[in-house]
Amino acid sequence: MKAHPVNTTQSGVCYFGPTDDPLWRIEEEGFNLAREHEIESLFAVSNGYVGSRASLAEGSPLSNPATFIAGVYDTHSSTPGDPVPELAVAPDWMQLTLLIGGREFRLEEGGYLWHRRTLDLRHGILWREFDYSAPNGGLIHVRACRLASLADRHVLFQCVQIKAENQVPGIHLRASTEPGTEHPGQVRLTSESCPPSDVGDDAANLLELCTRSTGIKVAIATAGRLRIDGASIPPKVERLPGRRIESWELDIEAGKIYRFDRLVVIYTSRDTEQPTTLAVQHLRRLLRVDPDDVIGVHARTWDERWRESDVEIEGDESLQRAVRFACYHLIGAANPEDERVSVGARALTGSAYKGHVFWDTELFMLPFYIFTHPPSARALLMYRYHTLPAARKKAQRLGYRGALYAWESTDTGEEVTPGYAISPDGEIKPILNGVWEHHISADIAYAVWQYWQATGDEGFIQRAGAEILFETARFWASRGLLEEDGRYHIQEVIGPDEYHEGVDDNAFTNVMAQWNLECAQDAARLLAERWPERWRELMHDLELGTDEPETWRDLAQRMYTSFDPQTGLFEQFKGYFGLEQIDIAEYGPDALPLDMILGRERTQLSQIVKQADVVMLLHLFWDRFRPETCEANFRYYEPRTTHGSSLSPSIHAAVAARLGDTDTALRYFRQAAEIDLANNMGNAAGGVHAAALGGLWQAVVFGFAGLRLLPDGLGFAPHCPPVWRALRFPLIWRGTRLRIELRPDTAEVAAVSGDSLTVQIGDGEPVRLAPGRRTRWKRGEGVGVWKEVSS
Amino acid sequence: MSAVPVEKNTVVLPLDTTARFVAVLPVAETVIRLAQATPCIVQTEMPPIPLSELKNKFPGLKTLLEHAIIAPPRERPAEAIIRAAAESHSLCIVMAMHEGQRKADTGLDGIAEEVLCEMPCPVVLVPPERGAAPWRVRQVVLPQDGTPVTARAVAPAIALAGCAGAGLLVLHVSGAHAVPPREPGSLTAPRYVDQPQHEWPAWAREFLDRVRSLSGEYPVKGGIQMCMARGEPGPEIVRFARGHRADLIVLSWRGELAPRCARTLRHVLQHALCPVLVLPESHK
Incomplete structure (x- = not known):
C-alpha cells in the first residue's frame, strides 16, 4: 500500500507506518480471540495522564476497551462487602464500526487476508494493518494507528487509512464515543448526575461524565474527520444522551486514500475548575492544525525520551525488545506534570489491582525515573509528600507516631487494601498487609534519599524530602521496643516474603527501619548545616524535639538485625531457621504458586520464601555488606525462594549479576523479561506488571552494569555477559548526562553534558570525567580489576 | 441443546430391557425436553422387542415414543447407535455407561466404549447406579x-x-x-x-x-x-x-x-x- 506521508521523526523521514526496525517492534500477527485481553494490555498506549487499552476498534466477543485517567478513582457501589476505590473506566473513544454492504467487519468472522498489530516502541504508536476481502468482492487495505500524546498529555489520537484495489460500494463508517457497559470488576464514569454543560453549541463535540462517589468531573471533547485524497467530508452527527456518533456513507473508489482522524481531548476537575471549557478550547485549537502534526510532535517527544532512556543490548534480540518494552511502559506510566498521582501496579494499562499504588513504585520503578527522567521521579515522590497527612493518620490510628504509609493507596493516600481474598479454591484469606506490612514507609524514605543523592535536588529535599524522612523515622522510633537484651526489636510485621505473616524482627523491615532512622538523622544534620532556617521551620511545624535525631541514631545503632557474623547470614525473621525445609525443585517449574500447593498453614511453617526478602536487602544495600555476606545470603535464600511474585526474578537477576554469576543472572533476567511478553502466566490480561518492568531495568543498570552512587559521582562494577556483545545506556546524575557502553572486557563512560564527576569502574582508580569527554577501561586479571586505557 | 438447524434436532436413545435403561430414561427425557429434540430410538437387543412391550415395561417411554424416530436395527448395537447418530446428525446420544461387564480402565462396557471412540456427536454417559430417580439439571x-x-x-x-x-x-x-x-x-x-x-x-x-x-x-x-x-x-x-x-x-x-x-x-x-x-x- 502506498503510504500517506506522516513525519514521525525529526530527521524528516516521512512515512505512515510503524518503524521497520524489528528491535523496536512488538508484534502480534493474525488473530487469536483468547489472547485479546493480553494484547489489550501489552499494546496499550499511555502518557501518564491517560492510558488506553489496545482494544480492537470494531470490538470482538472478548474486547474490553478501557481508558484510564490517572487519579480518577471511584468506588463501585454494587461490589459486595467493603468496596475499595479503583480507577474508573472512561468511555470508549476508539470505537469504529465499518459496514460493507450492510455487513459489519469483525475479525472473528474472518475475511481478512492478513492482520498485524505492531507496537512501535520508538514512536509510542500502536499500529494495525490488514487486508480485507469484502463480501462484495472488493479488496481493502487498512492501516490504522493510535496514540496517547506524550507531547500534549490531554490528547488522544486515532487514525485509519483505507485504500481499495477496486471499487467497494456501500461503505458505512461509524465513529462513536460511548460509556459502554459495566464489566465485572470495573467501575465506569457515568453521565448521570453530571451538571449540565454551559458551553453552548460546542456541546455537540462533548461528553461530560462524573464519578459516583468521589465527585470528579471528566470532560471529553472529540471530533472525527474524514478526508478523501485530502478533501474533507462532513459527517452525519447523531446526538444521544451520554454519547455522540459521527458517521459517513460512501462508495470507495479504487486507488483513492480515505483517511479518518479522530482527536480526543480530556480534562478533569482534578486539573481545572473548568474541564469542559478547557477541553472544548483545546480541541478547537487542535482542529486548526494538520492531524499529522499531532503524530509528528508526539513521535519527536518519544524520540527525546528514548535519548535519555534507551537500553541497548547487542547480542540478544529478544532481551533487547523486552527491555525496550519495559522502558516504553515505564515512560508511558508517569506524568511529571502531576504530583498528586502515582503509578499503580498495572500502570494505566488495565483494571487489575484497581490502580492501587504499592511499594512497587518506589523500590522497583522509581530508579528508572531517577536516572533517566528526574522530573517524573520528583512528581512521584511529591505524591508521597502530599499523602503524608493520610500516612500520619494511619500511624496514629494504629497507636504510633510519625507517618505510616498505606500498603495500597489511591490519590488520597488512605489505606485501601481489601480486607480479604477469596481464592478460586474457595479459601477465604484475611489480608493483613494493610495492617502489618510496614516496610513501605522505609521504602519510600529510601527512594527519597536515592533521588536526593542522584539529583541533588535541593528544593525537593528542603520542601518535601526531609519531612518524609523525619516522619517515617518518627514512625520507626515508635514502632519497636527496646527489650531486655538492649536491642531494638520490631515485632509482628509482614516483610516482602508475604507467605509469613505477623513475624518478629523481619530482617528486611529491621534493616530498612535502621537505615531510615540513620538517614533521617543525617538529613537533620544536613538541613541544620546548609539550610538552618528551613530546619528551624520544620522543627517548629513538626514539633521535632531537639533530641529526636539523636534518639533516631541511638535506636538505629541498637536495632536488632538478625545478622550472624559467624555464618554471615541474616535470619529472615525470628525463628525462620527452625522452620521446615522444603525442596522447591521437587515441584514443577510451571506449577501453581507453592503456597497454593502446600496450603497456607504448611507454607507458613516452612522456609519457603515468596519473593526476594533478604535478597532484596542485598540489592538495596550492596555496598553496606561485605562481598562474602552477599554471596552467603544469596546462596542460602535463592534455593528457598519460589518467585511467587512477579517482583522477584528481576531482583535475583540483579544480585546474581553483581555476584558475577552471569549464568544465573541471565536465567532470572529472561524469566523477568517473559513475565508479560511470554504470555506464560495469563495475568497480563489485567495490565502490564509495572514493577517487574522497572525491575528489569534495574537488573540491567544495577545488576549487569553494577551501578552504585559515590559521594561525587558514579561507580560501576560491570558484569556484561559474554553472550552480549555490548550493553549501552544513558544516565543522568545531578544534571550531568552520561552514556555508558559496557562490553565483556571493556567499559566506556562519556559525559555528554553537565558538570564533571568522578567515575570508578570496578575497584579501579576513580577518574574525574569532564563534560564532553569519554574514558575507556579494560578488564584486568582478577575480580573487580579494571584499568583505564584511554581518555 | 442449542439453536441448531432442524435436521440436527434429534437425540439418540439406545433402548433395551436391561436395568441400565431405567437409569438412562429420566436423563434422556430431560435432555430431549430441554433441547426440544426428537428422540431417535435405537433398539440394541436382537431380535428387537415390540415397542408395545417396551411401553409396558417402561411407562415413561410412552410420551417419548409418540414423536420418536425408530432407527433400523443392526447386528451390532454400537454400530446401530453410531449410524443412527451420524445419519440424523444428532445433537447427542444418551446411553448407559455399562451393563454387566465393565472395562477396567474406563468403567464402560464394550458398547459404550465403542460409541465413545467413534463419537459422531456428543455423548451423555449415564451411570446405571443413579437408578430411576427423576433428573434435573441444577x-x-x-x-x-x-x-x-x-x-x-x-x-x-x-x-x-x-x-x-x-x-x-x-x-x-x-x-x-x-x-x-x-x-x-x-x-x-x-x-x-x-x-x-x-x-x-x-x-x-x-x-x-x-x-x-x-x-x-x-x-x-x-x-x-x-x-x-x-x-x-x-x-x-x-x-x-x-x-x-x-x-x-x-x-x-x-x-x-x-x-x-x-x-x-x-x-x-x-x-x-x-x-x-x-x-x-x-x-x-
Missing part, C-alpha cells in the same frame, strides 16, 4: 484445562445449562507438576500471585471471560462461577462434583483412548456418580 460442573479448544468445545453444555436454568461451575485443576498447555491463548493457574486480594478475582474473571467468549456467550441464568482445585484432574473433578452435588459433568475430549491417553476422562467415567457429557473437541 448444577453443571465444567472442567476446563484453560485451552481455547476446550473452551470452544463446551458451547453445547453451556447452552444446555442456560436452557435448564442451571448453575455452571467452571473448574480448573492445577497441581505441582501441571504442564502448561502449548496451545496459544491458553490460560492456566497464574505462576505469580503478587497480591492474592487482586490477583485471584482478576484471574477468575479472565478465565470465565475467555470460556464465555470462546464458547458463544450463552446466557446462564443459574450463574457461572469460577472454581479451582489442586491435584490430579480426574480425582479432583470427581471429588468436586460430589462435593457440589453436581447433576452433570461435562468433559471435552480429543478422541484418543490409547494407553496413557485420556487419564482424566477414564477416571471420571469410572468414578462419577452423575451423568457425564463427553464433547468431542472437533465437534461443531
Whole structure:
C-alpha cells in the first residue's frame, strides 16, 4: 500500500507506518480471540495522564476497551462487602464500526487476508494493518494507528487509512464515543448526575461524565474527520444522551486514500475548575492544525525520551525488545506534570489491582525515573509528600507516631487494601498487609534519599524530602521496643516474603527501619548545616524535639538485625531457621504458586520464601555488606525462594549479576523479561506488571552494569555477559548526562553534558570525567580489576 | 441443546430391557425436553422387542415414543447407535455407561466404549447406579484445562445449562507438576500471585471471560462461577462434583483412548456418580 506521508521523526523521514526496525517492534500477527485481553494490555498506549487499552476498534466477543485517567478513582457501589476505590473506566473513544454492504467487519468472522498489530516502541504508536476481502468482492487495505500524546498529555489520537484495489460500494463508517457497559470488576464514569454543560453549541463535540462517589468531573471533547485524497467530508452527527456518533456513507473508489482522524481531548476537575471549557478550547485549537502534526510532535517527544532512556543490548534480540518494552511502559506510566498521582501496579494499562499504588513504585520503578527522567521521579515522590497527612493518620490510628504509609493507596493516600481474598479454591484469606506490612514507609524514605543523592535536588529535599524522612523515622522510633537484651526489636510485621505473616524482627523491615532512622538523622544534620532556617521551620511545624535525631541514631545503632557474623547470614525473621525445609525443585517449574500447593498453614511453617526478602536487602544495600555476606545470603535464600511474585526474578537477576554469576543472572533476567511478553502466566490480561518492568531495568543498570552512587559521582562494577556483545545506556546524575557502553572486557563512560564527576569502574582508580569527554577501561586479571586505557 | 438447524434436532436413545435403561430414561427425557429434540430410538437387543412391550415395561417411554424416530436395527448395537447418530446428525446420544461387564480402565462396557471412540456427536454417559430417580439439571460442573479448544468445545453444555436454568461451575485443576498447555491463548493457574486480594478475582474473571467468549456467550441464568482445585484432574473433578452435588459433568475430549491417553476422562467415567457429557473437541 502506498503510504500517506506522516513525519514521525525529526530527521524528516516521512512515512505512515510503524518503524521497520524489528528491535523496536512488538508484534502480534493474525488473530487469536483468547489472547485479546493480553494484547489489550501489552499494546496499550499511555502518557501518564491517560492510558488506553489496545482494544480492537470494531470490538470482538472478548474486547474490553478501557481508558484510564490517572487519579480518577471511584468506588463501585454494587461490589459486595467493603468496596475499595479503583480507577474508573472512561468511555470508549476508539470505537469504529465499518459496514460493507450492510455487513459489519469483525475479525472473528474472518475475511481478512492478513492482520498485524505492531507496537512501535520508538514512536509510542500502536499500529494495525490488514487486508480485507469484502463480501462484495472488493479488496481493502487498512492501516490504522493510535496514540496517547506524550507531547500534549490531554490528547488522544486515532487514525485509519483505507485504500481499495477496486471499487467497494456501500461503505458505512461509524465513529462513536460511548460509556459502554459495566464489566465485572470495573467501575465506569457515568453521565448521570453530571451538571449540565454551559458551553453552548460546542456541546455537540462533548461528553461530560462524573464519578459516583468521589465527585470528579471528566470532560471529553472529540471530533472525527474524514478526508478523501485530502478533501474533507462532513459527517452525519447523531446526538444521544451520554454519547455522540459521527458517521459517513460512501462508495470507495479504487486507488483513492480515505483517511479518518479522530482527536480526543480530556480534562478533569482534578486539573481545572473548568474541564469542559478547557477541553472544548483545546480541541478547537487542535482542529486548526494538520492531524499529522499531532503524530509528528508526539513521535519527536518519544524520540527525546528514548535519548535519555534507551537500553541497548547487542547480542540478544529478544532481551533487547523486552527491555525496550519495559522502558516504553515505564515512560508511558508517569506524568511529571502531576504530583498528586502515582503509578499503580498495572500502570494505566488495565483494571487489575484497581490502580492501587504499592511499594512497587518506589523500590522497583522509581530508579528508572531517577536516572533517566528526574522530573517524573520528583512528581512521584511529591505524591508521597502530599499523602503524608493520610500516612500520619494511619500511624496514629494504629497507636504510633510519625507517618505510616498505606500498603495500597489511591490519590488520597488512605489505606485501601481489601480486607480479604477469596481464592478460586474457595479459601477465604484475611489480608493483613494493610495492617502489618510496614516496610513501605522505609521504602519510600529510601527512594527519597536515592533521588536526593542522584539529583541533588535541593528544593525537593528542603520542601518535601526531609519531612518524609523525619516522619517515617518518627514512625520507626515508635514502632519497636527496646527489650531486655538492649536491642531494638520490631515485632509482628509482614516483610516482602508475604507467605509469613505477623513475624518478629523481619530482617528486611529491621534493616530498612535502621537505615531510615540513620538517614533521617543525617538529613537533620544536613538541613541544620546548609539550610538552618528551613530546619528551624520544620522543627517548629513538626514539633521535632531537639533530641529526636539523636534518639533516631541511638535506636538505629541498637536495632536488632538478625545478622550472624559467624555464618554471615541474616535470619529472615525470628525463628525462620527452625522452620521446615522444603525442596522447591521437587515441584514443577510451571506449577501453581507453592503456597497454593502446600496450603497456607504448611507454607507458613516452612522456609519457603515468596519473593526476594533478604535478597532484596542485598540489592538495596550492596555496598553496606561485605562481598562474602552477599554471596552467603544469596546462596542460602535463592534455593528457598519460589518467585511467587512477579517482583522477584528481576531482583535475583540483579544480585546474581553483581555476584558475577552471569549464568544465573541471565536465567532470572529472561524469566523477568517473559513475565508479560511470554504470555506464560495469563495475568497480563489485567495490565502490564509495572514493577517487574522497572525491575528489569534495574537488573540491567544495577545488576549487569553494577551501578552504585559515590559521594561525587558514579561507580560501576560491570558484569556484561559474554553472550552480549555490548550493553549501552544513558544516565543522568545531578544534571550531568552520561552514556555508558559496557562490553565483556571493556567499559566506556562519556559525559555528554553537565558538570564533571568522578567515575570508578570496578575497584579501579576513580577518574574525574569532564563534560564532553569519554574514558575507556579494560578488564584486568582478577575480580573487580579494571584499568583505564584511554581518555 | 442449542439453536441448531432442524435436521440436527434429534437425540439418540439406545433402548433395551436391561436395568441400565431405567437409569438412562429420566436423563434422556430431560435432555430431549430441554433441547426440544426428537428422540431417535435405537433398539440394541436382537431380535428387537415390540415397542408395545417396551411401553409396558417402561411407562415413561410412552410420551417419548409418540414423536420418536425408530432407527433400523443392526447386528451390532454400537454400530446401530453410531449410524443412527451420524445419519440424523444428532445433537447427542444418551446411553448407559455399562451393563454387566465393565472395562477396567474406563468403567464402560464394550458398547459404550465403542460409541465413545467413534463419537459422531456428543455423548451423555449415564451411570446405571443413579437408578430411576427423576433428573434435573441444577448444577453443571465444567472442567476446563484453560485451552481455547476446550473452551470452544463446551458451547453445547453451556447452552444446555442456560436452557435448564442451571448453575455452571467452571473448574480448573492445577497441581505441582501441571504442564502448561502449548496451545496459544491458553490460560492456566497464574505462576505469580503478587497480591492474592487482586490477583485471584482478576484471574477468575479472565478465565470465565475467555470460556464465555470462546464458547458463544450463552446466557446462564443459574450463574457461572469460577472454581479451582489442586491435584490430579480426574480425582479432583470427581471429588468436586460430589462435593457440589453436581447433576452433570461435562468433559471435552480429543478422541484418543490409547494407553496413557485420556487419564482424566477414564477416571471420571469410572468414578462419577452423575451423568457425564463427553464433547468431542472437533465437534461443531
